[in-house]
Amino acid sequence: MITKEKVDYWTIELTSDCRCFDCNDCGVGYIRNEDGEKCEQCYKELTPSNSCFDCWKDSKESFYDALEAWRDKVGVTWDLVRIDGVGVGWNRDSGYAVKKFDEALDAITIRGDFRITATWDGANTFTASRASHDEPTGSAQFTFTLIKGRE
Numbered sequence: 001m002i003t004k005e006k007v008d009y010w011t012i013e014l015t016s017d018c019r020c021f022d023c024n025d026c027g028v029g030y031i032r033n034e035d036g037e038k039c040e041q042c043y044k045e046l047t048p049s050n051s052c053f054d055c056w057k058d059s060k061e062s063f064y065d066a067l068e069a070w071r072d073k074v075g076v077t078w079d080l081v082r083i084d085g086v087g088v089g090w091n092r093d094s095g096y097a098v099k100k101f102d103e104a105l106d107a108i109t110i111r112g113d114f115r116i117t118a119t120w121d122g123a124n125t126f127t128a129s130r131a132s133h134d135e136p137t138g139s140a141q142f143t144f145t146l147i148k149g150r151e
């Protein structure tokens with residue numbers, strides 16, 4: 001059975017760092033956004049894992065789940081997204097990119113370290129901010145807009 005949860009607010013943290021943790025006592029692995037979380041079984045503090053069990057894939061899936069919830073809410077099936085950015089990079093540049101729906105995340109990821117916070121506020125607005133070496137204050141702001149494209 002597939003249960004589709006009704007949500008109207010979604011915030012996703014994506015980071016270039018590995019977010020995999022282990023409970024050394026239980027031998028259980030977790031993917032967690034914050035340090036210092038506890039094992040769900042023995043409540044001991046988790047330690048960063050030596051091996052990555054594909055946390056980026058996990059983050060990516062959460063991102064696209066949110067993006068789809070947003071598109072459902074807007075009520076269209078358009079599969080292009082325009083991403084407008086301001087405060088991007090060292091020069092605080094502005095610009096935009098158009099991506100296929102399922103590649104939208106590529107517009108805001110960069111090489112090197114970053115932390116992205118994507119927010120869907122329950123209405124028609126989907127935004128993201130990014131902090132990175134050149135954007136230390138999380139200055140890079142992105143606004144997503146669905147566009148119809150050619151049919």
Ligand SMILES: [Zn+2]
Pocket residue numbers: 023024025026027028039040041042043044
């Ligand atoms: Zn444990």
Ligand SMILES: [Zn+2]
Pocket residue numbers: 017018019020051052053054055056
């Ligand atoms: Zn990982």
